Amino acid sequence: MGPKWTVQPYPRTWADIDLPALAHNLGVVKRRINDPKVAVALVTKADAYGHGLVSISRYALRNGADWVAVATVQEGIALRDAGIDAPVMALSPILDIEAEQAVFYELDVSTENIETAVAMDAAASAVGKPARLHLKVDTGLHRFGCTTSEAVELACRIKKLPNIRVVGIAQHFADSSKDADFTRLQIDRWQTLLEQFSERGISFEIVQAANSAGTIKYPEIRGNLVRVGIIGYGIDPFNLLDGEARPVLSWTSRVT
Numbered sequence: 001m002g003p004k005w006t007v008q009p010y011p012r013t014w015a016d017i018d019l020p021a022l023a024h025n026l027g028v029v030k031r032r033i034n035d036p037k038v039a040v041a042l043v044t045k046a047d048a049y050g051h052g053l054v055s056i057s058r059y060a061l062r063n064g065a066d067w068v069a070v071a072t073v074q075e076g077i078a079l080r081d082a083g084i085d086a087p088v089m090a091l092s093p094i095l096d097i098e099a100e101q102a103v104f105y106e107l108d109v110s111t112e113n114i115e116t117a118v119a120m121d122a123a124a125s126a127v128g129k130p131a132r133l134h135l136k137v138d139t140g141l142h143r144f145g146c147t148t149s150e151a152v153e154l155a156c157r158i159k160k161l162p163n164i165r166v167v168g169i170a171q172h173f174a175d176s177s178k179d180a181d182f183t184r185l186q187i188d189r190w191q192t193l194l195e196q197f198s199e200r201g202i203s204f205e206i207v208q209a210a211n212s213a214g215t216i217k218y219p220e221i222r223g224n225l226v227r228v229g230i231i232g233y234g235i236d237p238f239n240l241l242d243g244e245a246r247p248v249l250s251w252t253s254r255v256t
Contacts, residue, residue, distance in 0.1 A: 013253040017051055019059045021246035025232050026064030028244045029215065038222050041067035041208075043229040045075065045091065051233060051249055054082045060232070061086045069227055073098040076107040089134065091227075093144055099123035103131050110136040110170060112146040117158040124163035133158065134168035134206065137193060139186040141174040148193050152200060159202075168206030168225070169197075176213040177238045183214070187221055216240040 030040060042065040048056035057068045057079055067087040070076050076088045089108035096119040102109050103123045111117050111133050120131035135155050138145030146154050151169075159166050171190055176183045190209055197203070207223030215226040217240070231240055234247035 011254070012256075013251070015050075016250045016252065017055070018246070018248050018250070019055075019063075021234055021248045022056065022060060022232065023063035024244075024246050025234055025241070025248070026060060026228070028241050029228055029231065030064055032216055032241070033219075033222065033226070035222070037224055039066035039225045040064060041069045041087075041089065041225060041227045042232050043069045043091075043227055045069065045071035049230075049233060053078060054084070056248075057084060058082070065228075065232075067225065073102050073105075073107060073109075077101060077105050080105045080107075099131075100127055103127045103129050106132070108132045108134060108167065110134045110144070111158070112136050112138075112144060114154065114157055117161055117164060121161040121163045130163055130165050132165050132167050134170050134208070135166060135204075137169065137171045137190075139171045139189040139193075140182065141172050141186075143172070145171065148189050151193055152196050152202070155197070155202060156200075167204065168208060169194075169204045170208045173209075173211055173214050176211060176217060177240075183218065187218065190221070213238065213240055 042060040044053055044057045047053045053075060067089060069089050069091050071092045073090050073094055076090050079088055087108060091110055094102060094109055094116065099119040100123040103120065104127050109120060117133060120133060124131040135151060136145040137148060137151045139148060155166060158164055173183055173186055206225050208225040208227060209221045209223055210226040212229050212231040214221055215228060231245055234245045236245035
């Protein structure tokens with residue numbers, strides 16, 4: 001007989017994912033929010049930052065998250081194919097050729113222009129389902145979003161499309177962890193815009209503005225949906241959770 005040994009599936013380097021730590025972090029965040037009217041979306045883009053898209057999303061939705069937020073339509077499809085039927089939003093701009101898939105798989109999509117909305121409207125007509133859009137507004141990050149000056153008229157144009165539901169409005173902070181002055185400027189721009197919408201009689205089912213730091217540090221900006229990213233995974237370099245964050249991922253290598 002040959003030698004006997006224990007087979008090690010990861011003999012050199014591996015990552016351990018602590019799912020109960022994810023539940024703990026989400027619990028801490030929800031206790032800080034302390035408002036049942038505010039839903040929590042865990043950001044699981046980029047394979048849940050390497051933690052595993054499907055497993056993290058499924059566990060999060062069972063342990064504190066109400067939504068998951070991915071980057072692309074393809075990531076959203078992967079969740080639907082895995083049997084996840086909770087609300088899923090794609091945060092990044094989509095291509096027109098992805099519109100039918102987004103509608104068919106019932107993904108919420110962000111848009112900053114009429115062209116994407118028109119593509120989604122046509123896709124919704126073809127698929128036979130309404131398209132769900134969130135108007136993305138740029139208040140200062142300058143990454144993705146229409147300007148605050150064009151947001152109201154753009155929303156009005158999109159709302160005229162027969163197969164579109166403009167369910168939400170969103171913005172993103174540039175640096176809510178450290179730059180309080182610029183964050184306050186963004187908050188002022190955001191609140192002024194919401195007042196303009198109100199004056200026009202336009203309301204949104206979902207109002208979302210806060211990332212991880214925004215959620216904890218600026219309660220007045222939470223709206224009714226917050227997007228929790230790094231603190232959900234226990235990465236808390238600015239001590240937002242006062243030492244309560246637990247890292248979800250640990251990475252181990254054997255010394256040679």
